[in-house]
Amino acid sequence: MAEQTLDDKPLLVAENLGKTYGKLVACRDVSFALYPGEVLAVVGESGSGKSTLLQLVSAQLAPSAGSVSYRMRDGVLRDLAALGEAERRFLFRTDWGFVHQDPAQGLRMAVSAGANVGERLMAVGWNHYGRIRDTASSWLERVEIDTDRIDDAPRTYSGGMRQRLQIARNLVTEPRLVFMDEPTGGLDVSVQARLLDLMRNLVSELGLAAIVVTHDLAVARLLSHRVMVMKGGRVIETGLTDQVLDDPREPYTQLLVSSILPA
Amino acid sequence: MNAPTYNFAYLDEQTKRMIRRAILKAIAIPGYQVPFASREMPMPYGWGTGGVQVTAAILGPEDVLKVIDQGSDDTTNAISIRKFFGKTAGVATTTATADATVIQTRHRIPEAALHGGQVLVYQVPIPEPLRFLEPRETETRRMHALGEYGLMHVKLYEDIARFGHIATSYAYPVKVNARYVMDPSPTPKFDNPKMDNCAALQLFGAGREKRIYAIPPHTSVVSLDFEDHPFTRYRFDAPCALCGAGDSYLDEIVTDDKGGRMFVCSDTDYCESRQSAGHRGSESAAPHKERAHG
Numbered sequence: 001m002a003e004q005t006l007d008d009k010p011l012l013v014a015e016n017l018g019k020t021y022g023k024l025v026a027c028r029d030v031s032f033a034l035y036p037g038e039v040l041a042v043v044g045e046s047g048s049g050k051s052t053l054l055q056l057v058s059a060q061l062a063p064s065a066g067s068v069s070y071r072m073r074d075g076v077l078r079d080l081a082a083l084g085e086a087e088r089r090f091l092f093r094t095d096w097g098f099v100h101q102d103p104a105q106g107l108r109m110a111v112s113a114g115a116n117v118g119e120r121l122m123a124v125g126w127n128h129y130g131r132i133r134d135t136a137s138s139w140l141e142r143v144e145i146d147t148d149r150i151d152d153a154p155r156t157y158s159g160g161m162r163q164r165l166q167i168a169r170n171l172v173t174e175p176r177l178v179f180m181d182e183p184t185g186g187l188d189v190s191v192q193a194r195l196l197d198l199m200r201n202l203v204s205e206l207g208l209a210a211i212v213v214t215h216d217l218a219v220a221r222l223l224s225h226r227v228m229v230m231k232g233g234r235v236i237e238t239g240l241t242d243q244v245l246d247d248p249r250e251p252y253t254q255l256l257v258s259s260i261l262p263a
Numbered sequence: 264m265n266a267p268t269y270n271f272a273y274l275d276e277q278t279k280r281m282i283r284r285a286i287l288k289a290i291a292i293p294g295y296q297v298p299f300a301s302r303e304m305p306m307p308y309g310w311g312t313g314g315v316q317v318t319a320a321i322l323g324p325e326d327v328l329k330v331i332d333q334g335s336d337d338t339t340n341a342i343s344i345r346k347f348f349g350k351t352a353g354v355a356t357t358t359a360t361a362d363a364t365v366i367q368t369r370h371r372i373p374e375a376a377l378h379g380g381q382v383l384v385y386q387v388p389i390p391e392p393l394r395f396l397e398p399r400e401t402e403t404r405r406m407h408a409l410g411e412y413g414l415m416h417v418k419l420y421e422d423i424a425r426f427g428h429i430a431t432s433y434a435y436p437v438k439v440n441a442r443y444v445m446d447p448s449p450t451p452k453f454d455n456p457k458m459d460n461c462a463a464l465q466l467f468g469a470g471r472e473k474r475i476y477a478i479p480p481h482t483s484v485v486s487l488d489f490e491d492h493p494f495t496r497y498r499f500d501a502p503c504a505l506c507g508a509g510d511s512y513l514d515e516i517v518t519d520d521k522g523g524r525m526f527v528c529s530d531t532d533y534c535e536s537r538q539s540a541g542h543r544g545s546e547s548a549a550p551h552k553e554r555a556h557g
Contacts, residue, residue: 122417127490151425
């Protein structure tokens with residue numbers, strides 16, 4: 001048997017995850033493993049538990065049942081619930097990224113784009129203005145934002161630019177795992193296409209692992225390697241993206257796939 | 264005592280105990296904001312209710328009190344607080360920095376070096392340095408607890424991006440004892456280096472915000488900055504027009520409506536003692552005779 005490298009071991013492991021609010025079951029019995037460089041899409045209709053699942057695996061919400069483990073940079077798999085708050089928050093702003101559907105939640109709307117991108121660097125102790133600014137402007141370039149606008153606040157940006165800025169802000173510390181919650185929601189179709197193209201390139205260039213929550217099957221098809229279909233808080237079907245979307249087994253997945261409007 | 268209906272130094276003894284406990288905790292954890300049950304004082308918020316309560320709690324009958332407002336001993340605020348304690352505590356008051364044991368201040372640190380045994384009490388309007396960057400108090404407390412101060416540099420970054428240099432000129436954030444980031448109250452940043460390794464005890468009281476914090480004597484206080492944009496003091500490039508001092512913090516005084524102005528020491532005691540020692544500036548023909556009396 002070949003020697004196992006770090007890439008052969010899962011980056012994030014969810015086991016029997018569940019979240020209940022009293023009698024209401026938001027999410028139950030979700031298990032999966034995410035490998036480095038892999039993009040997993042979670043699809044399903046509104047209220048199917050997608051966003052709850054994302055909050056559970058990103059340790060923003062404590063699970064009612066089950067556990068989530070993450071492989072730290074030192075190669076040790078650790079239970080997120082056992083991490084201290086300081087460690088968890090440190091993880092969140094260095095090794096992870098979180099792209100919100102609404103950029104206003106993920107950005108500081110009143111401070112300049114440069115400071116938005118630089119904030120994570122300053123949080124990990126960067127103390128040289130020139131270097132922070134150079135790094136910020138090179139990231140703006142990578143997400144196709146004109147570097148002349150580095151000193152403008154994101155509230156003066158268009159929706160698509162804000163979303164790209166949010167991505168730059170998250171990727172500047174070179175995270176290994178990015179969570180995305182409906183990253184293309186609320187954008188018009190041409191802007192969506194450009195954003196998806198950008199994200200696909202970045203993900204493959206940087207070898208990022210990502211969990212993308214979306215109700216848009218086209219996003220899943222373009223970005224992800226694997227798909228998990230959720231309904232009523234459970235995972236009802238999972239598999240390679242092409243396989244699930246081209247040859248769905250479950251009646252609900254068939255319904256989802258057939259609901260796509262023909263272009 | 265002139266006002267026998269009041270307890271010594273206005274506040275009742277239980278209240279003073281409560282404030283002293285907060286002060287002791289603040290001294291034990293330099294730079295940490297300790298909540299306390301701030302009382303209504305016979306003055307409006309913003310006039311130094313926090314500083315007055317701290318002073319009332321630490322004042323003893325043998326103390327000598329000095330009160331300054333923007334460095335000056337003779338403005339309304341300084342005079343009324345000095346009179347207040349003269350009346351309710353019957354303590355001796357002074358305008359001389361060196362003679363005072365307790366100095367209550369708004370916005371300035373005296374020019375003369377403070378010595379051990381002195382206490383400097385600051386009036387603080389907004390104790391939270393992260394306030395305008397992160398509006399949630401629950402979040403800022405957590406950031407203090409975990410020492411997450413990246414956001415403070417975001418403010419400095421914004422200054423440089425907008426103005427080309429760190430334009431924050433007062434309430435300049437400092438790190439106390441290599442742990443807590445603290446707002447030094449709206450003192451000009453000129454005074455920040457005086458806080459570092461200061462021989463006197465420095466207490467900060469915010470009445471409306473109900474917080475007390477402290478810098479014990481000989482504690483390190485470092486102003487935040489960037490490697491390529493280091494902290495600098497700021498001072499008008501002129502000598503004092505009255506005493507000729509070239510090292511003191513200056514106030515700009517407009518003298519007519521044709522652009523005329525003069526610069527004078529903001530610390531009146533420093534300026535007067537220099538004048539009485541024979542130093543003269545460009546505007547002072549005769550020795551300055553007036554002195555503030557408590």
